[in-house]
Amino acid sequence: MNDVAVTPAAVTPRTLVFEFRGQAGQYFRIWIVNMVLSILTLGIYSAWAKVRTKRYFYGSTVLDGASFEYHGTPWQILKGRLIAVAVIAAYYGASYVNPLAGFVFLGVWLVVLPWVANLSLRFNARVSSYRNVRFDFVGGYWRALLAFLVLPMLSPLTLFLLAPVAHRYLARYLVQGYRFGGRPFSAELRFGRFYLIYLQVAGTVLLGFLLLLGVMVVLPMPGRPQSTGMEIYFAFIPAILLYTIALLAVPFVRAKVRNVVFNALVLEGGHRFASGLGPWRMAWIAFSNLLVIAVTLGLMTPWARIRVTRYVAERTAVYPASDLSEFVSALPQGQQAFGAELADMAGVDIGI
Amino acid sequence: MQRLGGWLYPAGSARRTTVVASVDDSGELSVETPDGALRAHWAMLQVSDRVGDIPRRLTFPGGEVLESADNDAIDRMERRWRRRRAGALLHLIEQRWRWALGAVAIAGVIGWLTVTQGVPYAARRIAFALPADTLASTSAQTLAALDRLVFHKSTLPEARQAQVAALLARVAAAAGVPARFRLESRDGGRIGANAFALPDGTIVVTDQLVELAENDEQILAVLAHEIGHVDRRHGLQRMAQSAALALVALFVLGDVSQVLGVLPTTMIESAYSRDFEREADSHAIDLLNAIGVPPSSLARFLERLQASHGREPGLSWLASHPSTPERVRAIWNRAQR
Numbered sequence: 114m115n116d117v118a119v120t121p122a123a124v125t126p127r128t129l130v131f132e133f134r135g136q137a138g139q140y141f142r143i144w145i146v147n148m149v150l151s152i153l154t155l156g157i158y159s160a161w162a163k164v165r166t167k168r169y170f171y172g173s174t175v176l177d178g179a180s181f182e183y184h185g186t187p188w189q190i191l192k193g194r195l196i197a198v199a200v201i202a203a204y205y206g207a208s209y210v211n212p213l214a215g216f217v218f219l220g221v222w223l224v225v226l227p228w229v230a231n232l233s234l235r236f237n238a239r240v241s242s243y244r245n246v247r248f249d250f251v252g253g254y255w256r257a258l259l260a261f262l263v264l265p266m267l268s269p270l271t272l273f274l275l276a277p278v279a280h281r282y283l284a285r286y287l288v289q290g291y292r293f294g295g296r297p298f299s300a301e302l303r304f305g306r307f308y309l310i311y312l313q314v315a316g317t318v319l320l321g322f323l324l325l326l327g328v329m330v331v332l333p334m335p336g337r338p339q340s341t342g343m344e345i346y347f348a349f350i351p352a353i354l355l356y357t358i359a360l361l362a363v364p365f366v367r368a369k370v371r372n373v374v375f376n377a378l379v380l381e382g383g384h385r386f387a388s389g390l391g392p393w394r395m396a397w398i399a400f401s402n403l404l405v406i407a408v409t410l411g412l413m414t415p416w417a418r419i420r421v422t423r424y425v426a427e428r429t430a431v432y433p434a435s436d437l438s439e440f441v442s443a444l445p446q447g448q449q450a451f452g453a454e455l456a457d458m459a460g461v462d463i464g465i
Numbered sequence: 466m467q468r469l470g471g472w473l474y475p476a477g478s479a480r481r482t483t484v485v486a487s488v489d490d491s492g493e494l495s496v497e498t499p500d501g502a503l504r505a506h507w508a509m510l511q512v513s514d515r516v517g518d519i520p521r522r523l524t525f526p527g528g529e530v531l532e533s534a535d536n537d538a539i540d541r542m543e544r545r546w547r548r549r550r551a552g553a554l555l556h557l558i559e560q561r562w563r564w565a566l567g568a569v570a571i572a573g574v575i576g577w578l579t580v581t582q583g584v585p586y587a588a589r590r591i592a593f594a595l596p597a598d599t600l601a602s603t604s605a606q607t608l609a610a611l612d613r614l615v616f617h618k619s620t621l622p623e624a625r626q627a628q629v630a631a632l633l634a635r636v637a638a639a640a641g642v643p644a645r646f647r648l649e650s651r652d653g654g655r656i657g658a659n660a661f662a663l664p665d666g667t668i669v670v671t672d673q674l675v676e677l678a679e680n681d682e683q684i685l686a687v688l689a690h691e692i693g694h695v696d697r698r699h700g701l702q703r704m705a706q707s708a709a710l711a712l713v714a715l716f717v718l719g720d721v722s723q724v725l726g727v728l729p730t731t732m733i734e735s736a737y738s739r740d741f742e743r744e745a746d747s748h749a750i751d752l753l754n755a756i757g758v759p760p761s762s763l764a765r766f767l768e769r770l771q772a773s774h775g776r777e778p779g780l781s782w783l784a785s786h787p788s789t790p791e792r793v794r795a796i797w798n799r800a801q802r
Contacts, residue, residue, distance in 0.1 A: 135517070165516050168516045179472065
């Protein structure tokens with residue numbers, strides 16, 4: 114390439130594609146050592162394991178030659194985990210002694226959940242950096258309550274007509290909360306796009322389901338009269354439907370939503386993003402990963418994680434408006450991992 | 466003199482400069498930056514641990530950061546100018562396939578011991594630590610569900626039912642707990658000849674089973690087997706095993722366990738179930754010997770039972786019971802001892 118023509122002062126429009134340099138073999142060794150040391154230390158090492166894993170994935174994600182960094186420390190994670198374990202143990206203890214106490218605990222949990230989710234998002238953002246500049250998350254209790262609890266709970270009541278609204282609200286909440294070097298992100302997310310995604314998925318699932326049903330009805334049972342064989346098959350229908358949705362529809366929707374969000378995402382200063390995940394490809398990756406992991410009794414888990422991370426990274430890009438040199442961040446001090454660990458253990462799934 | 470390429474960032478800033486730092490023989494690192502020369506002894510730097518080949522982060526006392534992927538040079542400097550730390554040792558282990566394969570073997574052994582020894586042992590301890598009536602309400606619910614779905618009202622004459630109940634009392638007395646067991650007669654419907662033990666001591670015997678038996682000794686043998694299940698608290702153990710296995714599966718497979726982990730856990734639970742059957746069989750033989758009934762009655766009846774149910778179902782590793790020939794053989798072996 115001849116770059117004589119490029120004047121240093123002029124900002125040329127660039128496309129920076131994310132790159133993932135993690136390797137399955139290398140990560141496998143980190144993963145299996147983590148696993149065995151965690152078992153042998155009765156779980157204490159898991160805090161170190163988590164940090165090493167996070168650092169490996171962040172450090173292997175490269176943009177414009179620079180990698181991301183994870184700054185969480187094992188002691189932070191361990192402390193957070195111990196507190197989280199104490200809280201969960203208190204819940205089980207309380208509900209064992211008195212089921213009513215369990216219910217009260219559950220009520221309190223729902224009240225504090227938005228707060229815990231915000232703490233988790235903030236911790237994870239603040240221990241992440243790119244090019245020496247930290248991320249951050251600024252949330253609000255009431256908006257988190259709406260995003261994580263109220264809207265997701267309302268959507269089944271409306272026969273999921275509200276699901277796209279809930280999903281859009283969550284995406285908007287996350288986008289508007291994140292900061293890079295103190296600067297906010299924003300995204301103009303249209304309702305229509307979200308409804309379209311859900312409509313597509315509902316249509317596809319319905320079509321697939323009808324097809325499956327057709328196959329079942331047509332398929333004759335060997336050696337038995339049809340009437341007795343059918344009931345066995347029909348008993349599996351809810352399970353099959355559920356698995357299809359869980360295995361294929363969820364990654365499908367997530368891929369589409371991620372595309373919509375990233376393609377609308379702007380970091381203050383005019384830095385734009387792009388995401389081109391193939392929804393079918395994502396569904397296939399998720400499905401085949403599960404299959405491979407199950408068949409190898411978990412041994413291929415590292416390979417599966419590397420595979421999906423690489424695909425997502427390679428389909429994500431940034432259009433920077435400048436060379437990003439103007440970004441600065443103050444080093445945040447005294448981060449508490451408690452919220453993040455509690456959210457992780459309680460299975461709170463945060464993300465779009 | 467050692468050279469180290471990388472990017473230098475001022476404290477907290479994304480402004481980066483490509484630099485080549487040099488470390489002299491006294492461990493002093495110096496680097497030219499647009500803001501002037503930067504110097505620090507290696508021991509004053511904060512160096513991030515090595516994980517795979519990801520870039521390292523060298524933080525200066527003033528907050529400046531040198532990001533460098535020159536891992537091997539950094540490791541050399543670390544060894545020379547700083548006492549060895551656990552982080553370096555971890556990387557050493559993670560780097561070698563030999564260690565990784567050793568870890569796989571250790572994980573395999575731990576997994577194997579957990580499934581074959583740990584889970585059954587823990588389940589046994591839990592089952593016997595709980596009060597015996599823990600599952601009393603569950604038992605009633607199970608029977609009600611079976612009544613609704615499978616069973617019909619017994620068509621066996623009252624007198625015959627009373628005789629079977631008397632047989633149960635006879636074995637129960639030999640087992641040392643006459644009051645705990647209670648007989649329920651049912652028409653087995655489509656499952657035909659069979660007997661069930663519920664954790665609270667209720668033993669359900671189907672009419673078809675009573676009719677299939679050639680003599681009362683065979684019924685005694687079946688009752689002794691079912692008493693074995695109750696006595697060894699197999700129902701409680703099974704629940705504890707399921708819970709423990711679910712935990713193990715969650716640990717090993719993560720989210721996968723919800724979907725495709727069903728098959729491995731089913732296989733393992735079937736294996737546990739077969740162990741329970743073997744235990745109940747040997748328990749039955751002891752009881753039968755105690756009341757003077759030849760254990761061959763159990764073997765003989767199992768063969769009749771199999772003949773009435775037709776061929777053995779396939780997939781032996783998914784079967785809840787060992788195969789009839791195996792059970793018959795085991796009974797003969799034990800009876801001869």
